[in-house]
Amino acid sequence: MSLLHLFHWYDHTALAAVMRKSTWAFAVVEMIHLIGLALLGGAVLIVNLRLFGVILRERPADRIARDLLPLLVASMAVLTVTGILMVSEETMKCYHSTAFRLKLLLFVPALLLSLGTHRKLTRSGGPPDSGPRDETGGGPLSRALAGSWRRRTGDRISVASFKPC
Amino acid sequence: MLIYDLAANPLNSNEWSFPLTECFHVASMALCIGTIAVVDLRLLGVGLRNQTAAQLVRGTEGWTIAGFSIVITSGLLIFSSDPLKYLHSAPFQLKMALLLLGIIYNYTLHRKVAQSSPPSGFRFVIAGFSLALWAALVFSSIFIAFW
Numbered sequence: 253m254s255l256l257h258l259f260h261w262y263d264h265t266a267l268a269a270v271m272r273k274s275t276w277a278f279a280v281v282e283m284i285h286l287i288g289l290a291l292l293g294g295a296v297l298i299v300n301l302r303l304f305g306v307i308l309r310e311r312p313a314d315r316i317a318r319d320l321l322p323l324l325v326a327s328m329a330v331l332t333v334t335g336i337l338m339v340s341e342e343t344m345k346c347y348h349s350t351a352f353r354l355k356l357l358l359f360v361p362a363l364l365l366s367l368g369t370h371r372k373l374t375r376s377g378g379p380p381d382s383g384p385r386d387e388t389g390g391g392p393l394s395r396a397l398a399g400s401w402r403r404r405t406g407d408r409i410s411v412a413s414f415k416p417c
Numbered sequence: 418m419l420i421y422d423l424a425a426n427p428l429n430s431n432e433w434s435f436p437l438t439e440c441f442h443v444a445s446m447a448l449c450i451g452t453i454a455v456v457d458l459r460l461l462g463v464g465l466r467n468q469t470a471a472q473l474v475r476g477t478e479g480w481t482i483a484g485f486s487i488v489i490t491s492g493l494l495i496f497s498s499d500p501l502k503y504l505h506s507a508p509f510q511l512k513m514a515l516l517l518l519g520i521i522y523n524y525t526l527h528r529k530v531a532q533s534s535p536p537s538g539f540r541f542v543i544a545g546f547s548l549a550l551w552a553a554l555v556f557s558s559i560f561i562a563f564w
Contacts, residue, residue: 294451
């Protein structure tokens with residue numbers, strides 16, 4: 253099954269019909285999507301600022317990364333599920349949208365890099381006061397990529413509302 | 418009489434300026450709400466349990482203020498693209514009320530509780546209300562489009 257067939261199929265599912273018909277469903281899903289985005293932004297920012305040595309310097313980065321890992325994974329799961337639901341609103345428009353394709357292309361490396369940075373940090377171990385050991389090179393790049401995938405083009409319809417593509 | 422020409426506003430005359438401003442608006446909203454939510458989750462006993470809420474407030478407050486500054490600046494620009502439409506929008510009015518309440522709440526009661534050691538029940542109420550407040554603000558933002 254090609255990607256085009258997959259989008260065609262998704263466009264004709266009952267779920268897509270419900271999402272298109274209901275104003276509330278889309279709005280609620282979008283709200284959860286934005287809250288997931290905020291939680292992801294907070295978690296990624298705190299870990300990367302710690303890697304830069306800007307905040308929470310008295311705590312080791314591996315401990316911070318370990319504590320925030322559940323939040324990172326949960327917010328990514330929320331974003332993925334709600335993102336898939338939001339796509340159902342305008343499935344074929346998304347398929348043909350360059351911005352949407354770029355977003356997905358950026359999402360994958362950002363996801364891998366964020367999880368990779370966390371994995372590397374949480375497996376590094378070591379004493380709690382070993383701050384400099386945690387200054388790995390993944391932070392700035394991770395932050396840049398994670399920031400990139402969050403950027404998206406919004407429909408010109410509201411202050412903070414955006415369609416998936 | 419002073420007449421405001423909407424077409425002269427760069428946000429209405431340039432194809433890229435509005436979506437770009439909206440990108441900054443949404444990203445900075447995620448920044449300030451995200452940093453506040455991390456403190457809220459800590460108060461609820463979730464997330465960074467090895468740091469105190471006071472440490473988290475100190476570490477993130479600059480970023481929260483930066484986020485608020487960009488949100489308000491980009492919001493004013495977006496508002497200028499069609500002031501009358503926004504002024505007459507109930508979700509927009511609700512959003513502004515929630516934003517004002519949220520900022521006051523964040524820098525008074527919420528901050529005081531995060532920097533002290535109150536009983537756990539009260540901490541839960543403060544953090545829960547904060548999360549609900551910011552979620553409501555996001556919801557009202559989204560509904561500006563549907564009203």
